[in-house]
Amino acid sequence: MSEALDYLMQARPEAMQAYFKFLKLAGQRLDPRTRAIISVITKVDNQTPAGFRQYLKRALQEGVSAAEILDALLLAFPTLGLTKIVWAVDQLLEMDLPEFRLAASQQGKTDLPVWRDLVRFAELQSDRIHCFAANGRHVFVTLRDGEALVWDGVCPHRQIHFKPEDVTGETLVCHGHGHVFDLRTGLGVANTGESLRRLESRVCGEHLQITGG
Numbered sequence: 001m002s003e004a005l006d007y008l009m010q011a012r013p014e015a016m017q018a019y020f021k022f023l024k025l026a027g028q029r030l031d032p033r034t035r036a037i038i039s040v041i042t043k044v045d046n047q048t049p050a051g052f053r054q055y056l057k058r059a060l061q062e063g064v065s066a067a068e069i070l071d072a073l074l075l076a077f078p079t080l081g082l083t084k085i086v087w088a089v090d091q092l093l094e095m096d097l098p099e100f101r102l103a104a105s106q107q108g109k110t111d112l113p114v115w116r117d118l119v120r121f122a123e124l125q126s127d128r129i130h131c132f133a134a135n136g137r138h139v140f141v142t143l144r145d146g147e148a149l150v151w152d153g154v155c156p157h158r159q160i161h162f163k164p165e166d167v168t169g170e171t172l173v174c175h176g177h178g179h180v181f182d183l184r185t186g187l188g189v190a191n192t193g194e195s196l197r198r199l200e201s202r203v204c205g206e207h208l209q210i211t212g213g
């Protein structure tokens, strides 16, 4: 929360609590991904860099793909106009998020993203965490309600690459500084506020695929 909102929460708690309750109720029939996309677009419309970056990361965490973010930006063209869309893309480029990087094979092309086979989906077991080498590091896969969640093997604390031996059961303890993560949810355990980055994935034919290079 910004310093200004924090101030208003203290100075006008009833009004501000009602405002936040309104926001929560207003989106309750939307799924989390749709809510996240709409929030990103509102931040682009307002051109608030901190809010845009915060809500973009939240959207990616909810499983929204880079391609969907770009689609939403273009779909909102009638209200955003090219200037605000370019502003948003400038923000994306400054953030240097892997999801939005063009693979070498895509330089000069416009068709995002490049998908790569990670594993045959049928080989995934719901009662264990799977570890695979991909994109120059390791990624971790778990099944939740039949859906594969793929966690990037980079620690959000200091961006070192996790090792397979950091994992015990469903828990990952970073060999860097000991931060602990639940591989079922991607959330930090004691280090609340940190979470693993969820990679974009899909099932294509028999394979689970991820993007990136």
Ligand code: FES
Binding pocket: 155, 156, 157, 158, 159, 160, 174, 175, 176, 177, 178, 179
């Ligand atoms: S780099 Fe992982 S805990 Fe510090």
